[in-house]
Amino acid sequence: MDNFKAFGNTFGTSLSNIGSQITPSLSRTFQYTKEQLGQAEDKTQLPPDYIDLEKRVDALKQVHQKLLAVTSQYSNEAYDYPPNIKETFQDLGRTVSEKVHLLSSASSPAEAQAALTAPPSAKPQPKTFNHAIARASLASSQLLHQQHTGAGEDPLATALEKYALAEERVGEARLAQDAQIQSRFLAGWNTTLNTNLMFATRARRNVEKTRLTLDSVKSRAKGTTWKMGGMSPREEHPNSEELSPEAQEEIEKAEDEFVTQTEEAVGVMKNVLDTPEPLRNLAELIAAQVEYHKKAYEILNELAPVIEGLQLQQEENYRKSRESAS
Incomplete structure (x- = not known):
């Protein structure tokens, strides 16, 4: 047992001697490890207001x-695109309005079919739920038109x-909404997360570094070294209050840096x-959603009486x- 205590004292003295020569980074690592193992005698406490700011x-x-x-x-165009539908390259080749224009000039079923499968004039059409409904509705309309043999037009096809x-x-209004949200909300919140909060x-981290440096300086100045098992810390200077001028100056310098950071x-x-930017960005998000839903309402509200009239x-x-038949 005496040999073990002697080893502990020798080990503690060695750490103390090393501590006076190691780099600040390694000194902080020693201090952090001591704290994690419950070996630190005193740990400088941060002000309550500072802790509150950290939590916020x-x-x-x-x-x-x-x-x-x-x-x-x-930022994902197809976030509401149905995963179960299978649309071909031809389906996505032209807009619905382009196809309707081409169909209006078709004079035969063959020309109508050619209009539906016309080569693409631009990039593939968007994969959104509304666009998918539009394409499916137009294709269904043409199926009914092709099989209609009565007078006039098939009302359901129309x-x-x-x-x-x-x-x-x-669908186009939804894409406009998405573009606004990307530029006016997502960009701002990503900046706050990846820049402003990163600065914080x-x-x-700088505060924690200077705090560890301060406590390691205090520990070294007072001669408090690593504890082995249940042994007491070794005190190289029995009266820790009587610090050398050099040690006192080093502690004060570390304290000043800690306070500054x-x-x-x-x-x-x-x-x-305190910055109002996140709330401003949120307001932009809501404004974009309002504008989209307003446009969607106006478009469908304009269509509803037309469909009701056909019905x-x-x-x-x-x-x-039925009356004539009876």
Whole structure:
């Protein structure tokens, strides 16, 4: 047992001697390890206001991460595109409005089919839910037109074509919304997360570094070294209050740096928390959504009475045909 204690004292003395020669980085590592193992006698405490700022900054960071994890979908054009449908290159070749224009000049079923399969004039059409509905509606409309043999137009086919044109407009409004959200919300929140909050994180790390440096300097000046198992810390200077002028100067220098970095971190964190940019970006997100839903409402509200008129006319024709048959 005596041999073990002697080894512990020798080991502690060796660490102390090394501690006076090691780099500041390694000195901080020693201090951090001692704290994690419960070997540090005194740990400089950060002010309560500073701790409160850290908690608020951490909460703000989590808010940005959570919301960006969801809203980043606005950068993915096909976020609402049905995964079960199979559209070909020809299906995506032209816009619905282009196809309707070509169909209007077709004078035969063959020309109508050619209009539907016309070579693409630009990039493939968007893969959104509304665009998919538009393409499916137009294709369905043409199927009914091709099989219609009665007088006039098939009312359902006519309605589906009008619905296709409206849904394409709604899809374009959705793409406009997404572009606004990307530039006015996502860009701002990503900047806050990856720049402003990163500056705060860096400032906090500097505070922790200077705090570890300060405590390691105090520990070395007082001769407190690593504890082995249940042994008491070794005191090279029995009266730790009687520090040399050099040691006192080193401690004061470390304290000044710690205070400077703490004050700087407080300023950075307050700036991150007080800036109105995140709330302004959120307002832009909502404005883009409002504009999109307003346009979608206007487009469909304009279409609804037209479809209702076709429905009522078909019901009237059906009633008359039943009366004539009886």
